[in-house]
Amino acid sequence: MPNIQSLIAQELNLSVAQVKAVIDLVDDGNTIPFIARYRKEATGGIDDATLRDFDERLTYLRNLEARKVEVLSSIEEQGKLTPELRSKIEAATVLQRVEDLYKPYKKKRATRASKARDAGLEPLAALILAQDPQRCDPLAIAAQYVNADGGYGSPEAALQGAQDIVAETIADDAEHTASLRDLTKKQGAIAVEGINEDEKTVYDAYYGFSEPITKIPNHRILAIDRGEKERKLKVKVQADASAAIARLEQRMVKQNGSPFTQALKEAIADGYKRLIAPSLEREIRSELTDRAQTDAIRVFAKNTEALLQQRPVRGARVIALDPGYRTGCKLAVLDEYGKLLDYTTVYPTPPRSEIKETQRKLAHYVQKHRVNVIVIGNGTGSRETEEVVADFIAQSNEPIQYTIVNEAGASVYSASKLASEEYPDLDVTTRGAMSLGRRLQDPLAELVKIPPQSIGVGQYQHDLNQAALERALTGVVENVVNRVGVDLNTASVSLLGYVSGINAAVAKNIVAYREEHGAFSDRRELKKVPKLGAKAFQNCAGFLRIEGGKNPLDATSVHPESYPVAREVLKRGNLKPEALTRGGIPDIAERVGDASALATELGVGLPTLQDIIAELEKPGRDPRDDAPAVVFSRSVREFDDLSVGMELTGTVRNVVDFGAFVDIGVKQDGLVHISKMADRFVRHPSEAASVGDTVTVWVTGIDKERGKISLTMVKEKM
Known part of the structure; x- marks a missing residue:
């Protein structure tokens, strides 16, 4: 029987020792994010994406072994299990092979063959299969079985x-x-x-x-x-x-x-x-x-990961517009923390086309709330709304920019039970506009409120196995949420529900505890939350941050189990934990010297020590800060403005098997075919572009009748 550990090691290019360690950790109730971040010594530093593949493969192989046991038992009960057959079944590495071997022994519905067997014709069939070379008349032999x-x-x-x-x-x-x-x-x-x-x-x-x-x-x-x-x-x-x-x-x-x-x-x-x-x-x-x-x-998962990891636009005071025609555009004003300040409805689009009145209201809210960014959803009426906004900005003396955001899933969220619980006094359209604005301010915190398959990246999502899609996308969201970390005192139930070790019920309990007892001041308080046991605390504590709490280490990704090591590192640098509150200690690595020697002295693994030092250098660092910045506009680009050969800067909105769709500032995204994505062979478009990337493109074709734009990411002689 193939060894599961050996198979996974071979398939994922890991050592058997690594595989055994991961299996032991998973079986002990540790989550993938926790294992990836805090058990690097045991796993050899396997990343979270590989661990997801590992977990899926482990589940498959264990189910395969369980199926083999069922099949062997069934055949044995029939008295037909031979040593050779047992050996073949036990050696199978895919379920299809097991089912092929089991096929002759499965109970079948009535068939032509089963009817013939019931009539006593099996001996005649055996003669045909035996291919007896002696001369005879087959029909004469068959006559004996009439x-x-x-x-x-x-x-x-x-x-x-x-x-x-x-x-x-x-x-x-x-x-x-x-x-x-x-x-x-x-x-x-x-x-x-x-x-x-x-x-x-x-x-x-x-x-x-x-x-x-x-x-x-x-x-x-x-x-x-x-x-x-x-x-x-x-x-x-x-x-x-x-x-x-x-x-x-x-x-x-x-x-x-x-x-x-x-x-x-x-x-x-x-x-x-x-x-x-x-x-x-x-x-x-x-x-x-x-x-x-x-x-x-x-x-889909890779696109979702890129979308969730888009850089937040901090300090943006936003007017968010959810465009529409007959019912107008819903307008919501948000402060830099996403708090709703004002809301109304404007009618810049047909049939009412109240352009001047819309611009007057925009000017009013810009002045009243010090707005610096206008966000427009990309749905119905987006084009006309964008023209009105661009014209307003051109006439304004205020330092305002605008951008288009993908509104996929906003209506799903705005009509959800979650949205009604968060904003019971607001109608669904206002909630939708708020969601658009918050997608700019903090894409991750807002998009986790929406089922990942409704976010609008990928292809054929409605044709896919929904259970498999949900499983994969949930894993991606969990990876990103835990990679970024979560503010324990501001996170929503939705966001907390994706934190390692926390399920939906515990997430609600955390928020309820916070509302009853006030802000958490110490990570250890989590142990008082109903249903959050010791294992859950171990899995989640390092990913939940507390700003301004009793212990400065609680604002970092250092796990509480490593606090003694972190304090010793600070001590070696002649520092106290309070030094972290000043934005970190950039020279902590130089202060402590040889990390390998210190790891041995402190009895801690080198990867863990290196992670602690990196976190002390810059506490709570947001990995999304490395993502491309949002591309803002001050004027709209007309379809007629485009010409073949034009160089443009755009944002990748979606990556599919045959290329990437890029927002270049007109209503219709342009397509960069896979053959035009690089001056080298590209096996899949995701090798050359990710959702959210800012890219330089050149126009290679314009089909006005069909509204299609062809682009290239490789500069060509036109």
């Missing part, structure tokens, strides 16, 4: 029944299945037709389409799947039946001179066409879809 009551009233019928048994026996053989699966994958193709090829649809490109299974890209699989689901496309796996049957004959036919050779060949052909080919088609289609969905989820 069973009119069983439905086989003639020698021909009896022989056909025996062939049905042979066909199913061949189809149930794991080795035959594996061989034909390999052949079909290597030589087969996905063939697509339009159900009504006279109908113009978005799937026109797939009418009469065919592509080898080995070459078809994931985004094409998802598009074809969607077209089939919408009943616009017919899809099949195109395989060489002659080659498949020939391969089976080569494996099965040992006595070409046997009187039963023809019956065997007919059974082989029937077994392939009626049983094996349809089964392989379903399996390969499912496998391709799983592969495509897994890749799409990976891209």
Whole structure:
């Protein structure tokens, strides 16, 4: 039986010792963020993303082993478990192999073969498979098995029944299945037709389409799947039946001179066409879809991670506009901490087009609340609203800028139970406008309130396995939240719910405790929160920060278990913890000298000591500060302003399998095809761009009729 630890070590390029350490930590109730941040000595510094893959693979392999036990038990109960079969099942490293081996022993619904077996035709089937070379008349032999009551009233019928048994026996053989699966994958193709090829649809490109299974890209699989689901496309796996049957004959036919050779060949052909080919088609289609969905989820997760790690715009006093036509634009004014100061509705768009009145109200709020940034959602009416705002800024003497934010998911949040609990006195539209403004001020804190799959990055999200998508995206959000850290005294229930070791119920208890007892002044107070036990405290404490508390170390990512070491480090530098309140100790590394020697002296791992020193240098450092700054505008760019060859600066809004969409200041994002993303081979667009990146692009094509803009990130001679 393959060793789980060895398999994971080989697949993830880790040592067996590392794998064993992680498994022990996971089994002991430690979370992935905690293990990644505070158990580096044990794991050898495995990062959180790799640990997520590790955890998923561990779950799969453990489920595989559990399934093997079930299968072995079932076959043994039937009295059919041989040492050879046991060995094959125990050696399997994928679930498909286990199911292939189990197939002949599974209880089946009534089949043609089972009916023939019930009629006593199995001995005749055995004669066909044995390929006896002695001369005889197969029909004469079959006459001995005629069973009119069983439905086989003639020698021909009896022989056909025996062939049905042979066909199913061949189809149930794991080795035959594996061989034909390999052949079909290597030589087969996905063939697509339009159900009504006279109908113009978005799937026109797939009418009469065919592509080898080995070459078809994931985004094409998802598009074809969607077209089939919408009943616009017919899809099949195109395989060489002659080659498949020939391969089976080569494996099965040992006595070409046997009187039963023809019956065997007919059974082989029937077994392939009626049983094996349809089964392989379903399996390969499912496998391709799983592969495509897994890749799409990976891209979705990477985009979500980049979006959540966008740099907060600190100090922004915001007017947030949620555009609309008939119902107008909802306007919310927020201070630099996201507190609502004012709200109203303006009508800069048709049918009312109250441009001057809108600009008068903007001027009023800018003056009254010292606003320095205007945020506009990118939904319906965004273009017209942007023109009014840009014109207002051009006429204003105030230092105001504006930017467009992606409003995907804002309506989901504004109508949610969470939003109604946070702002019970506000209507959904005002909550939506507030959410847009807060996305600029602190993207992470606001976006965690929205189901990750509603954030609007990625592709085909509604076609994906929702459970797998949610699992992956939840992991990404947890990683980012814990990487950044959370202010214990200001964090919402939503944000706290993603902190290592804290579930939704405990998050609510933390906020309730805070409201009843006031702000936390010491991390140890967390132990008083209902349902937050010792293990949860260990997992969460290092990620929860307290500014201005009793212990300056509580404002850092130093874990309470390492406070004695941190105090000793400060002592070696002739410093007290209070020194941290002045913004950190930039020269702490020089003060303490050789970190390796100090780690040995203090009996602590070097990675932990290095993390402590780095945190003392700059307490509570926000990794998002390394992200690209938000691109602001002061004037709107018209579609007609664009020309081929124009150089522009834009923000990457989405990354998909075939390229990246870039916001260049017009209503429609431009597409940089994967072939135009770098002057080198790019395997996937995510290698060259991430959501939130600020990039320089050049316009290569403008399709005004379809509203499409083609861009390149590689400067070309136009």
